[in-house]
Amino acid sequence: MREGDALLELTITPDRYVTVRYAGASGDFNPIHIDDEFARSVGLPGRILHGLWTMAQVARAVTESAGDPAALKRLEVQFRGMALPEHEITVTSTVKEVRADGTAVVVAHAEQNGKKIIRGARAEIEGGAGAEPAAS
Amino acid sequence: MSEAVGRTFPPVTYAVGREKIREYAVAVGETNPLHLDVGAARAAGFDDVVAPPMFAVVYAAPSIMPALFDPDIGIDFARMVHGGQAFAWGPLVVAGDEVTTECECTDVSERGGLAFFVFETRSDNQRGERVCTGTWTNIVRGA
Numbered sequence: 322m323r324e325g326d327a328l329l330e331l332t333i334t335p336d337r338y339v340t341v342r343y344a345g346a347s348g349d350f351n352p353i354h355i356d357d358e359f360a361r362s363v364g365l366p367g368r369i370l371h372g373l374w375t376m377a378q379v380a381r382a383v384t385e386s387a388g389d390p391a392a393l394k395r396l397e398v399q400f401r402g403m404a405l406p407e408h409e410i411t412v413t414s415t416v417k418e419v420r421a422d423g424t425a426v427v428v429a430h431a432e433q434n435g436k437k438i439i440r441g442a443r444a445e446i447e448g449g450a451g452a453e454p455a456a457s
Numbered sequence: 458m459s460e461a462v463g464r465t466f467p468p469v470t471y472a473v474g475r476e477k478i479r480e481y482a483v484a485v486g487e488t489n490p491l492h493l494d495v496g497a498a499r500a501a502g503f504d505d506v507v508a509p510p511m512f513a514v515v516y517a518a519p520s521i522m523p524a525l526f527d528p529d530i531g532i533d534f535a536r537m538v539h540g541g542q543a544f545a546w547g548p549l550v551v552a553g554d555e556v557t558t559e560c561e562c563t564d565v566s567e568r569g570g571l572a573f574f575v576f577e578t579r580s581d582n583q584r585g586e587r588v589c590t591g592t593w594t595n596i597v598r599g600a
Contacts, residue, residue, distance in 0.1 A: 333486055346477075346484035348518050363535070372539045377485040377511040384510065390491065390549060393510045397543035397592075 322425045322449045328386035328414035333378060335370060335406045343374045370404040375439055379429050382412040383444045387452050394424070395445040404431075404438040414442075416449070425449025459565035461530045461574075466523060468559040471516040475552035478506045481515055498551070505552035513544050513589040517578040520558035521593060524576055530562060532574055533597055540573065540596040547587045555583045563592075572597040 322328075340354040349371055352359040360368045376398050384390045404410065414429035425446040431439040446452070475495065482492035490497035491507040498506045508515075525532055550556060557580070564575035578591040 339484070342480075342484040346481040347514055348522075373511065373514050373542065374485060376542055377509070377514075380509065380511045381485065381487060384489070390489065390507060390510055393546060395543070395545045396510070397541070399541045400539050 322386075322416045322419065322427075322446070322452055324416055324419055326416040328416070328427060328429075329382060330414075331378060331382040331385070331412040332409055334409045335374075335404075337406055339374070339406055340368055340370060343371050347371065347373065349373070365403065367405065370406060372400040372404075372439075375400075375404055375410065375431055376442075378410060379412050379414075379431055379439060379442050379444070382414050382429065383427060383446060386414065387446050387449060389452075392446045392448055392452070393444060394447045396442065398439045398442040400438070401440050402436055402438050404433050408433050410438070414444070417443075419450045423448050423450040425452075461562045461565050464529070464562045466520060466527070466560040468557050469519040470555055470557045471519055473508060473512075473516060473550055473552055473554045473556060475506050477515065478508050478512060478552050481512050482506075482509055485509065485511065503549070503551050508550040508552075510544065510546050510549075510589075512550065513546070513580065513591060516550070516556040517558045517560075517580055517589070517591055520560040521576060521578055521591075524560045524562065525595065530574065532595065533599075536598045538596050538598070539594075541592075541594040543592040545590045547589065548582070550582065550588050554588075556580050556588060570599065 344350045357367045410433045412431045417428045418426040427444040429442040560578045563577045566573045574595045576593045580589040582588050
């Protein structure tokens with residue numbers, strides 16, 4: 322990976338019930354994620370995705386590009402807006418810097434329907450300098 | 458400065474199970490066989506299936522959730538949104554590990570009618586290695 326390289330662009334369309342599976346897997350049963358009626362009662366358009374599920378897509382974009390889950394040493398994100406099931410999400414990542422120790426610093430964002438749902442994501446990939454970016 | 462700052466919550470130990478890792482991996486769309494296939498994980502030198510890095514959410518949850526609901530911290534859960542999240546990872550976690558997580562409220566601040574509650578989770582495996590440090594920023598509207 323070199324400065325300016327684009328990483329694998331990850332696209333995923335979360336299916337209708339992904340929030341139910343993620344609630345079970347993560348233990349986060351907040352009803353805004355699993356109950357349409359409840360979500361609408363608090364002013365949402367319907368149940369929304371878990372932010373940490375979307376963050377996991379950013380993590381996956383990085384680990385799949387690096388080819389190794391151990392390479393991801395740090396990831397930080399800001400959650401913005403809300404994301405919905407059944408609408409495609411795109412994660413875009415670019416190498417911003419390669420440090421002397423070989424760590425690649427990647428900036429990324431996730432978009433849905435033309436709006437950023439995660440912005441300012443920053444990842445550190447150990448040994449990133451030696452990895453071939455799996456660019457799309 | 459809120460009295461909540463500096464408050465720590467009792468450590469909680471989470472036993473990492475093979476099927477829990479697979480359930481989580483499927484839920485987030487992982488396709489790497491290291492997370493799903495014991496044979497593939499062993500062939501790569503691991504004792505069992507490998508947790509995706511974001512599985513930190515699962516083993517840290519029993520520590521962070523009581524903190525979010527603690528009346529002394531005073532978060533109005535109905536008005537809370539998850540504003541930001543950071544993780545720093547050490548060695549990978551595999552099925553069979555026992556991960557102990559301690560949670561601390563590290564900052565409470567207010568700006569623009571929003572209250573920001575920041576928690577840090579520190580997770581160590583059974584060998585005392587720091588597998589993950591998490592920084593959880595929750596925002597409460599209408600403060």
